[in-house]
Amino acid sequence: MPKVTINESFSARGEHTSVEVKAETVTVDLDERALGAEPARALKDAIARGIRGITELATRATLRRRKAEHPPSSGTRLFNDTGRLASGLTVDVASDGTWNIAAPPDRLDPSKFRDLGAFERMRQRLFELVPALRDPGLVPQVRTSIEKSLRKAFTVKR
Numbered sequence: 001m002p003k004v005t006i007n008e009s010f011s012a013r014g015e016h017t018s019v020e021v022k023a024e025t026v027t028v029d030l031d032e033r034a035l036g037a038e039p040a041r042a043l044k045d046a047i048a049r050g051i052r053g054i055t056e057l058a059t060r061a062t063l064r065r066r067k068a069e070h071p072p073s074s075g076t077r078l079f080n081d082t083g084r085l086a087s088g089l090t091v092d093v094a095s096d097g098t099w100n101i102a103a104p105p106d107r108l109d110p111s112k113f114r115d116l117g118a119f120e121r122m123r124q125r126l127f128e129l130v131p132a133l134r135d136p137g138l139v140p141q142v143r144t145s146i147e148k149s150l151r152k153a154f155t156v157k158r
Contacts, residue, residue: 024156024157025156025157026154026155026156026157027154027155027157028153028154028155029152029153029155030153031097032093032096032097032098032099033093033097034149034152034153035149035150035153036093036097036098036099036149037093037099037149038145038148038149039099039142039145039146039149040091040093040099040100040101041091041145042139042141042142042144042145043091043101043132043136043139043142044089044090044091044101045141046132046136046139046141046142047086047089047101047130047132047133048086048087048089049086049132050129050130050131050132050133051079051080051085051086051126051130052080052083052086054077054078054079054080054129054130055077056077056078056129057076057077057078058075058076058077058078058081062078063076066081070082078125078129079126079129084104084107085103085104085107085108088103088104088107089101089102089103089104090102108123
């Protein structure tokens with residue numbers, strides 16, 4: 001809270017009032033690593049929850065391929081065959097301070113698709129089914145973590 005002092009004085013010309021306001025020192029830490037850690041983890045968790053929450057069933061062709069590639073196939077829902085996509089997401093920070101969320105290397109591998117178009121269609125479908133991928137700012141946990149990080153970045157010295 002700033003310190004406010006009201007000074008009143010009298011002279012032959014009349015009453016004078018002055019207000020003196022002294023602000024406290026505010027320090028700001030805008031380190032990308034500190035600011036991004038909590039929101040990045042919150043987004044990773046929201047993406048994982050979104051993937052686990054997909055209820056759409058895989059096509060028969062996808063189920064046949066799954067069974068042939070790794071019997072016994074355990075899941076019938078899109079993006080949830082083994083659960084490794086959601087559970088294997090990782091979050092880390094690059095040397096430039098950018099936060100990255102990565103899927104396990106074998107989960108979203110374009111070489112596993114017949115062509116790049118098929119991979120792109122799969123990626124688009126994943127974005128449609130997982131809201132956190134489309135607009136992370138709409139995820140309440142992400143918004144809360146951003147606000148919390150920003151509050152931590154500003155410190156008032158008394």
